[in-house]
Amino acid sequence: MQPYELTATEASALIAAKELSCEELARSTLARIAERDPIVKAWSYVDEDLVIRRARELDKTPALSPLHGLTFGVKDVIETYDMPTQQNSALYEGHQSGQDAACVAVVRHSGALVVGKTDTVEFASGGRMAATRNPHNLAHTPGGSSSGSGAAVGDKQVQLAFGTQTGGSHIRPAAYNGIYGIKPTHGAVSREGAKLYSATLDTIGWYGRCVEDLQLVADAFQLLGRDLAQPVALKGLKVGLCRAPAWDQADGYARAALMTAARRLEAAGAIVTELVLPEPFNGLDDAQHSVMFGEGRAAFLPELLGPKRGLLHKHFLDIVNNAREITPQKLVAAYDLAAECRRAFDGLFGADLDVVLTPSCTGEPPEGYTSSGNPVFNAMWTLLHVPCVGIPVGKSPKNLPLGVQLIGPRFSDLQLLQIAHACAPAIHENNTLGTIEI
Known part of the structure; x- marks a missing residue:
């Protein structure tokens, strides 16, 4: 096994x-x-000499x-002090702020080796798509906006990576x-130094190759609840199978993936029951759009007013010019619905529910x-x-890979990471990717 293959x-x-x-890990x-990124x-952005120099310095430093x-x-x-942050926008070509975003500073101060910047959909919003291809089937998208990460x-080109989520x-x-x-959880990790789209929605997250990888990074961020999180036994775990309001938009593979995960959890001893969300939750997808585009007007106004506005994609002109006709009343109603549903969702957990699938x-x-x-299974x-x-x-x-998500209050x-640690071996078939037919 080559070092790059290690989790x-x-x-x-x-x-x-x-x-x-x-x-050794850096060179691998x-x-x-070098082998895979051309396709x-x-x-x-990757500066190979910089990566090697930093790795050598880390080898001289106590862990x-x-x-x-x-x-x-x-x-x-996401800003990096030593690399450009170009946001896949012609407005920011070669831009370098000279500062690390808060999330980057946390992992750098923890000894992580920042390899480079990964491609993104423009401003993590829309407009120009990333050039990135799906490494499992190059004819398909890897998703976005965290496409490159x-x-x-x-593709095992890096072990960990930051992404962001405003919708999905x-x-x-x-x-x-x-x-x-x-x-x-929104606000658990500082988003200072990342391009603002929606203050209510923007969230910094990270990727890994197993739950343990996610936990390593979570420990660095000193998330709330460290003294409360306990290992979980899969047997007897109460799982709510939630098809979500957008179930009619799921294709056969999404449905098969969800039901396969549920069956695997049941076979491993979990108690899986249907969870139907209260009726107000049906309006959350529309509410998310109202908040995202309503707050996005202010976020992208500086780019519209700047001297390079001619380079700005029409997607952002439409947001700033309120092409979706987000009214004050609609925005307030979206905030109020979100507040109502947040309390209601948190209240579902307890004696009868440990986690949502x-x-x-x-x-x-x-x-x-x-x-x-389509972000419809994420936005709410x-x-x-x-x-x-x-x-x-x-x-x-x-x-083409298929996945599910676990959700907690x-x-x-x-x-939730402890629960995911218990569930992942069953859901992911001990980390083998079997083929799912419909």
Whole structure:
């Protein structure tokens, strides 16, 4: 096995035991990127000399945390002091702020090795699509807007990577690329230094190749509830099978993935019951759109007023010019509905419910590169501010990964990761990606 093939958790143990150097891992990673990126196109910026120099410095430094020397990709809407942050926009070509975003600073101060910037849909919103291809089937999208981060981890070009989610930009690419991802509770991780789209919705998340990888990063962020999270037994775990209001938009593969995951959990001893959300939840997808586009007007106004406004994609002109006719009344109603449903959702958990199991996408990744997929199975959860963990289930006959997500109440992130740790071996068939037929 080559070093780049190691999970973050495996590499962390070897580095701690002095059986693998940071430079060895870095060189193996860069060789994998050189081999694969010409066709997968996950990266917008990599400086090989810089990566090697940093790795050598890490080898001279006592380990700061289990993240020491592990390879990290950063979505190119998140600031890095030593690399450009171009946001896939002609307005920001070559832009370098000279500062790390808060999330990047946390992992750097923990010893992680930032390899480069991963391609993204423009401003993590719309307009220009990323150049990235799905590494499992190059004719299909890897999802977005965290396109490059999802593909880089899914193609073993990097062990860990940051993504962001305003609608479905993080969990959906996890499903499309056959990897694990966490979208934490909104506000649990600082989004300072990432391009603002919607203050109510924007959330920083990360990808890994197993739940343990996600937990390594969660530990670095010192998430709330560290003293409360406990290991979970799968036998007797109470799982709510939630088809969600958008079930009619799920293709046969999305439905098969969800029901396959449910059957596997039941076979392993979990108690799976149908969960039907109260009627007000049916309006959350529309409410999320109102909040996202309503707040997006202010976020993209500076770009519209700037001297390079002619380079701005029409998608952003429409947002700023309120083409969707978001009224003050509609925006207030969306905020109020979200507040009502957040309280109601948190209240579902307790004696009869430990975790929610629901689709993470509408099914197979779309063919072509003009769409990064439909976020309808993510947007409502983003608006609810709840933590979500994406877990692979299998692949379609086209070799396209399929996934599901586990969801808990607000600020249960660490306990949700414990639940995911218990569920993943059953859902993911001990980390093998079997083919799912419909």
